Amino acid sequence: MNSNDIGIALSMQGVSKRFPGTLAVDNVDFDVRAGEVHALIGENGAGKSTLMKIIAGSFNDYTGKIFIGSRETELHSPVHSKKNGIEMIYQELSLALPLSISENVLVGRLPKKGIFLDKEKIYKETKRCLKMVGMEHLDPDIEIEEISQHESQLVEIGKALGNNPCILVMDEPTSALSREEVERLFEIIRSLKKRGLAIIYISHHLPEIFEIADRVTVMRDGKKIDTRDIGSVTSEELVQMMVGQTVKDFYHHESHAQSEQRLRVENLSRYGFFHNVSFEAYKGEVLGICGLSGAGRSELARVLVGLDDRNGGRVFLDDKEIKPKNMAHALKEGIAYLTENRKTEGLALRLNVKENILAGIIPELVYRGVYHEADGFPKMNELIDELSIYPPDPERIVGNLSGGNQQKVLLAKWMACDPKVLILDEPTRGVDIGAKMTIHESIEQLAKNGSTIILISSDLPELVSLSNRVLIMRQGHLIHEMEHSGCSEESVLLAANGEGIC
Amino acid sequence: MEGTEVLEKKQQNSPGDDIRTTNYNILGKIFHGAGIYAVAALFLVAGIILQALGVINNFLTAQNMLNIVDAVSMLGIVAVGMAFVTYSGHYADMSVPTTMALTGIIAVQMLQYGFFPAIAAAVAAGLLIGLINAVAIGKFKANPIIWTLAVNYVTLGVIRLVWVNKQIYPDMIAKSQWASDVFDNIYRFRFFNKIGLPVVYMIILVILLNFIMKKTKFGQQLKITGAARKASEFSGVNVERVIGLSFVICALTATLGGLTVTSLSRVGAYYNGAGYDFKAVTAIVIGGMTLAGGRGSIIGVLGGVLIIGLMNNIMTLLGVGTFSQDMIRGIIFIVVVGINAKSLRTLGRDDA
Numbered sequence: 001m002n003s004n005d006i007g008i009a010l011s012m013q014g015v016s017k018r019f020p021g022t023l024a025v026d027n028v029d030f031d032v033r034a035g036e037v038h039a040l041i042g043e044n045g046a047g048k049s050t051l052m053k054i055i056a057g058s059f060n061d062y063t064g065k066i067f068i069g070s071r072e073t074e075l076h077s078p079v080h081s082k083k084n085g086i087e088m089i090y091q092e093l094s095l096a097l098p099l100s101i102s103e104n105v106l107v108g109r110l111p112k113k114g115i116f117l118d119k120e121k122i123y124k125e126t127k128r129c130l131k132m133v134g135m136e137h138l139d140p141d142i143e144i145e146e147i148s149q150h151e152s153q154l155v156e157i158g159k160a161l162g163n164n165p166c167i168l169v170m171d172e173p174t175s176a177l178s179r180e181e182v183e184r185l186f187e188i189i190r191s192l193k194k195r196g197l198a199i200i201y202i203s204h205h206l207p208e209i210f211e212i213a214d215r216v217t218v219m220r221d222g223k224k225i226d227t228r229d230i231g232s233v234t235s236e237e238l239v240q241m242m243v244g245q246t247v248k249d250f251y252h253h254e255s256h257a258q259s260e261q262r263l264r265v266e267n268l269s270r271y272g273f274f275h276n277v278s279f280e281a282y283k284g285e286v287l288g289i290c291g292l293s294g295a296g297r298s299e300l301a302r303v304l305v306g307l308d309d310r311n312g313g314r315v316f317l318d319d320k321e322i323k324p325k326n327m328a329h330a331l332k333e334g335i336a337y338l339t340e341n342r343k344t345e346g347l348a349l350r351l352n353v354k355e356n357i358l359a360g361i362i363p364e365l366v367y368r369g370v371y372h373e374a375d376g377f378p379k380m381n382e383l384i385d386e387l388s389i390y391p392p393d394p395e396r397i398v399g400n401l402s403g404g405n406q407q408k409v410l411l412a413k414w415m416a417c418d419p420k421v422l423i424l425d426e427p428t429r430g431v432d433i434g435a436k437m438t439i440h441e442s443i444e445q446l447a448k449n450g451s452t453i454i455l456i457s458s459d460l461p462e463l464v465s466l467s468n469r470v471l472i473m474r475q476g477h478l479i480h481e482m483e484h485s486g487c488s489e490e491s492v493l494l495a496a497n498g499e500g501i502c
Numbered sequence: 503m504e505g506t507e508v509l510e511k512k513q514q515n516s517p518g519d520d521i522r523t524t525n526y527n528i529l530g531k532i533f534h535g536a537g538i539y540a541v542a543a544l545f546l547v548a549g550i551i552l553q554a555l556g557v558i559n560n561f562l563t564a565q566n567m568l569n570i571v572d573a574v575s576m577l578g579i580v581a582v583g584m585a586f587v588t589y590s591g592h593y594a595d596m597s598v599p600t601t602m603a604l605t606g607i608i609a610v611q612m613l614q615y616g617f618f619p620a621i622a623a624a625v626a627a628g629l630l631i632g633l634i635n636a637v638a639i640g641k642f643k644a645n646p647i648i649w650t651l652a653v654n655y656v657t658l659g660v661i662r663l664v665w666v667n668k669q670i671y672p673d674m675i676a677k678s679q680w681a682s683d684v685f686d687n688i689y690r691f692r693f694f695n696k697i698g699l700p701v702v703y704m705i706i707l708v709i710l711l712n713f714i715m716k717k718t719k720f721g722q723q724l725k726i727t728g729a730a731r732k733a734s735e736f737s738g739v740n741v742e743r744v745i746g747l748s749f750v751i752c753a754l755t756a757t758l759g760g761l762t763v764t765s766l767s768r769v770g771a772y773y774n775g776a777g778y779d780f781k782a783v784t785a786i787v788i789g790g791m792t793l794a795g796g797r798g799s800i801i802g803v804l805g806g807v808l809i810i811g812l813m814n815n816i817m818t819l820l821g822v823g824t825f826s827q828d829m830i831r832g833i834i835f836i837v838v839v840g841i842n843a844k845s846l847r848t849l850g851r852d853d854a
Contacts, residue, residue, distance in 0.1 A: 307736075326735075326738075326740070327735060327736055327737070327738045328738040328739065328740055330738070331738040332738075337736070339736055344730075344732050344733070345732045345733060345736045346733055346736065347730065347733055348726050348729040348730035348733045348734065348796070349729075349730065350729045350730070350794070350796060350797070351725070351726065351729045351730075351796060355722075355725065355726065358722075359726050359733075359734070359737040359739075360737045360738055362719050362722050362723055362739075363719060365719075366718070366719045369718060369719075370717050370718065371717050371718050371719050371721065371722050373722070413737065
């Protein structure tokens with residue numbers, strides 16, 4: 001908080017960005033000072049990444065004013081942003097794996113001597129960039145593939161610093177790093193701060209924010225909730241601001257859980273992802289699994305349906321041990337998995353609604369070797385009605401539907417399979433509130449009909465209100481279980497962050 | 503409909519109620535469905551006009567029409583099988599030319615033991631190549647073009663190594679006159695002295711393979727796999743088997759094509775089947791099957807084959823030389839793929 005006397009590096013006034021159907025960023029004021037770390041937090045879909053994309057120059061149709069220093073500018077293209085000294089470090093690495101470190105670090109500005117590359121200068125310049133992130137021991141000529149993930153993360157930061165930025169935006173830079181590597185990164189951030197860089201730091205991990213940030217801004221539903229000095233705020237308050245109370249009224253929950261056990265998992269492990277996970281789930285129950293990204297939730301689901309191998313442990317379905325070898329096998333046993341990535345792993349975007357909904361039950365519609373598509377129509381039409389898929393046209397190409405309706409089609413595909421256990425991985429990510437409510441109603445209906453739902457979600461209001469119980473995962477371990485009556489969004493989020501539990 | 507409005511599609515990943523109508527423009531319509539036969543009719547009309555103008559003679563005669571179908575029947579046999587590979591999202595099987603040559607030369611060599619052993623040996627050889635492709639591409643995800651191209655060259659090497667550049671003749675190798683005659687008739691037998699056997703093979707294959715593609719579990723799962731392999735795998739489809747089977751079907755139709763070509767030329771040689779890879783892909787693409795997979799039909803591919811037949815016939819009647827014909831076919835391929843890609847992009851599916 002020694003930064004009050006230093007000037008504002010970037011400020012945004014009344015910035016908005018509209019996508020068809022939603023206001024992703026709604027009249028946000030935001031600023032970052034030179035020599036400070038300004039954390040930006042919020043739940044998924046709160047508008048953080050859209051705001052950052054505006055700063056990166058990804059959109060040319062935002063409204064509002066942006067000032068760099070005291071000068072008003074328009075950040076209408078990535079080139080504008082770069083010229084204004086803004087550098088981004090994304091969550092996913094953006095380095096080209098088969099190229100050398102120097103080619104990556106100096107991309108777009110490789111020094112030349114005449115028409116040839118200036119090898120000596122390349123070497124020196126790369127070393128200079130690497131030194132800024134304490135990686136000068138790396139040989140600039142080796143390929144990115146040959147260095148570890150955390151080293152590449154640091155190389156990427158070095159690449160950004162090489163362009164002499166004034167403003168550095170970091171989007172979840174620690175998601176792939178271990179504890180010691182995070183410490184190292186923080187040291188680098190602190191030294192950058194001393195050199196007067198303005199750093200915008202996006203993260204889900206509250207403890208990190210308390211460690212590194214000077215100020216914190218909370219966003220929710222596209223709006224800025226508040227900006228606070230880190231010394232004057234507690235994690236409870238931040239969580240309160242992130243979660244809000246407005247959405248809560250939408251949710252209502254009835255328990256349909258029966259006493260009959262459906263699924264029992266004993267000491268299931270996949271080394272490096274999760275260890276000794278044991279739990280059971282009952283008929284008609286919605287079992288929530290909560291955890292930060294990287295906690296091992298999706299990996300657990302992938303092992304349950306046989307997409308990945310397990311290193312140990314047993315799974316029982318209706319008291320019968322199962323060992324699915326692949327998805328087809330898991331489906332036959334009665335376990336279905338709605339993946340979090342609907343565009344690549346969920347839907348065939350180029351095919352129509354009908355073909356997608358029936359994709360999982362093709363073998364059921366075959367009699368004497370002939371595929372009778374029409375036999376699936378009654379079920380399909382029922383699902384289109386129940387989920388109110390719009391437009392209700394089975395011939396419509398799925399890629400041309402809105403995100404919410406795509407997600408409904410994906411859910412319909414799994415509902416058509418009528419599984420005993422349905423694992424839902426982020427079932428409402430990136431969908432509008434109307435679709436979300438429909439999907440929630442369908443989840444409840446499934447539970448009422450006796451299916452067991454395992455709900456993996458980062459959307460805390462959704463998780464808390466739908467689940468009978470919530471399991472908390474952290475760094476590959478199941479660390480806690482909460483009953484519906486005992487959990488609130490605040491307690492769940494605190495638990496996932498490793499706080500509030502003895 | 504003239505001036506159909508085609509809406510631009512962007513921002514696919516933004517939520518909201520941005521629902522687009524799936525209107526096809528006119529070109530899109532032609533390349534999506536049996537509309538390909540309209541194009542065939544157009545070529546027919548062009549031929550008739552040219553004849554009326556006196557530029558060409560003997561176009562619209564029953565005999566010429568039969569000749570056209572006869573001339574493309576072998577291409578049809580190969581193309582409807584390779585269409586499964588394209589449909590599965592794996593572009594094309596470049597090992598088809600030497601599969602044809604190998605199965606043909608093996609059949610000729612085995613004629614000394616009789617007709618049926620010869621056919622059995624040819625089918626076994628074709629099946630083997632199909633299975634090798636199936637495992638490499640289905641299971642180990644080899645790049646389909648590079649892999650089948652390599653298999654093509656390896657097979658070529660095997661033929662030239664074993665038969666040391668020799669050409670072998672069925673009537674000299676067969677010990678019984680009957681075996682030699684039957685082999686000769688694989689191509690030459692004519693129903694009513696008019697309709698050739700290859701045309702019958704083609705029609706049977708079209709009916710059978712169309713049924714398999716549209717009406718069986720395999721066909722439906724192949725469609726989803728071709729359109730989105732990952733999503734298909736996650737829907738419980740055994741994608742390795744489905745993709746593998748498409749390569750096996752392709753190899754088996756190539757075997758039939760190889761036997762027919764060898765019977766026609768009355769010689770077993772490494773060059774039998776040369777050029778069928780590209781000709782087949784051209785027919786498939788003209789027939790409205792997109793290289794991205796999951797879209798098109800066997801009936802459409804038959805349309806593509808007939809268009810190539812009409813085109814070749816008209817060009818020959820006009821006196822266009824063989825090399826010029828090759829060039830024109832290549833240009834048409836490029837144009838069709840371009841138009842197809844563009845019409846898909848206008849529909850918002852930039853994946854052709």
